[in-house]
């Protein structure tokens with residue numbers, strides 16, 4: 001079975017290094033002339049799928065915006081994930097789950113076991129009950145060719161108060177996460193299947209990302225103020241592992257399919273330039 005790292009490497013080589021989020025904010029539904037209800041959610045999601053699923057490497061539905069409509073919203077999420085995967089996009093489900101290990105095993109079954117209706121290619125995970133507590137997710141990812149992106153240095157201004165705090169050995173919480181994930185990916189070719197989330201907004205924090213050997217999801221671009229040019233400052237020598245991620249910057253161009261595609265093409269050009277993919 002191919003690993004997620006292999007599948008991601010091929011997808012970004014073929015379609016470009018880009019992740020686009022599906023975040024059906026109430027304000028975006030209104031801007032698209034859609035109602036803030038299940039019908040609007042369904043139309044919004046189907047439009048993004050039609051516009052982008054056959055051309056973007058990774059699509060990242062934000063689970064919260066589907067969950068707010070209850071079980072019927074989750075059914076739309078299931079359908080959206082299925083449609084995206086059928087069209088060839090890798091689906092990174094942004095759920096940021098984390099708990100004690102026995103409960104993490106249930107999350108892993110829900111999101112990474114192919115027999116689940118919510119099965120995605122990869123998920124986001126929170127390490128604040130300890131990276132080790134996420135082991136059932138890492139095991140499920142290995143068993144099924146899936147991926148896990150663990151929060152390390154998030155894009156929001158509240159993140160550093162927790163993530164820059166130092167433990168008894170002098171390392172920051174974030175560096176501890178980085179180091180533990182680096183061990184999990186050691187030796188993987190062309191890159192491992194356990195990624196990190198590192199915001200494009202954080203500037204140069206002095207953290208060493210060079211050892212991760214896994215994908216580095218970079219949200220915070222566009223609506224949160226991060227620019228493609230900031231990626232070099234944030235990621236330094238790890239720039240080649242970066243997967244830039246945009247939601248509102250692209251979605252705000254809708255609802256016309258041509259406009260969504262044009263916005264996606266524009267940010268992809270900026271990202272290619274920043275990542276210097278042509279030189280690889």
Ligand SMILES: O=c1ccn([C@@H]2O[C@H](COP(=O)(O)O)[C@@H](O)[C@H]2O)c(=O)[nH]1
Pocket residue numbers: 021023062094153154155156197198199219220221222223224245246247248249
């Ligand atoms: O550190 C993080 C981790 C996750 N996110 C998520 O990414 C998108 C960003 O949306 P934009 O519209 O591009 O700002 C959203 O789903 C967040 O929950 C993040 O922003 N930062």
